[in-house]
Amino acid sequence: QKEVEQNSGPLSVPEGAIASLNCTYSDRGSQSFFWYRQYSGKSPELIMFIYSNGDKEDGRFTAQLNKASQYVSLLIRDSQPSDSATYLCAVNTGGTYKYIFGTGTRLKVLA
Amino acid sequence: DAGITQSPRYKITETGRQVTLMCHQTWSHSYMFWYRQDLGHGLRLIYYSAAADITDKGEVPDGYVVSRSKTENFPLTLESATRSQTSVYFCASSESAQPQHFGDGTRLSIL
Numbered sequence: 001q002k003e004v005e006q007n008s009g010p011l012s013v014p015e016g017a018i019a020s021l022n023c024t025y026s027d028r029g030s031q032s033f034f035w036y037r038q039y040s041g042k043s044p045e046l047i048m049f050i051y052s053n054g055d056k057e058d059g060r061f062t063a064q065l066n067k068a069s070q071y072v073s074l075l076i077r078d079s080q081p082s083d084s085a086t087y088l089c090a091v092n093t094g095g096t097y098k099y100i101f102g103t104g105t106r107l108k109v110l111a
Numbered sequence: 112d113a114g115i116t117q118s119p120r121y122k123i124t125e126t127g128r129q130v131t132l133m134c135h136q137t138w139s140h141s142y143m144f145w146y147r148q149d150l151g152h153g154l155r156l157i158y159y160s161a162a163a164d165i166t167d168k169g170e171v172p173d174g175y176v177v178s179r180s181k182t183e184n185f186p187l188t189l190e191s192a193t194r195s196q197t198s199v200y201f202c203a204s205s206e207s208a209q210p211q212h213f214g215d216g217t218r219l220s221i222l
């Protein structure tokens with residue numbers, strides 16, 4: 001079992017819809033959770049981070065964390081074609097150096 | 112401007128040659144990281160550093176050497192390049208368990 005798992009996609013949603021991206025992780029000791037957006041040929045760019053159970057909202061983005069079920073999700077409201085990218089989930093275990101990345105979900109927002 | 116810069120952005124070399132990728136950050140972050148990103152594997156940690164003169168291996172360290180004599184610099188050296196090291200290399204920095212910030216990457220091709 002991979003430590004951080006994401007569906008590779010592509011996930012296609014129409015413009016204006018809600019995109020829901022999911023990530024599961026295996027280490028129950030994980031403490032910090034991050035979502036990065038990566039456009040083709042570019043570097044990962046931080047979108048959201050969350051440390052506590054529940055929801056965290058920032059503009060059109062909402063991160064949801066459920067430690068009991070070991071999943072973290074990212075909701076993108078009012079999806080735009082410019083949101084089309086690969087979204088990487090990352091988990092920090094042990095509070096030090098160990099950031100584990102999923103392989104990413106490719107999102108396509110259709111105009 | 113504050114940030115993290117990598118050089119060169121593109122590099123073509125031949126098998127057996129030594130090549131060094133440079134990484135410089137201006138945030139004074141304690142942690143610095145080197146990742147490689149390949150299709151199907153996502154981001155894999157090569158080496159990390161918790162502070163100047165403190166480095167340690169990540170998931171895929173073989174064939175790579177790092178040093179960190181100053182907090183702001185973290186060069187990665189391929190001592191004798193092999194074709195399997197053709198990849199996109201990202202440097203990142205952070206404080207412990209905090210979001211990582213990535214450089215623009217170096218696209219390395221080994222012929």
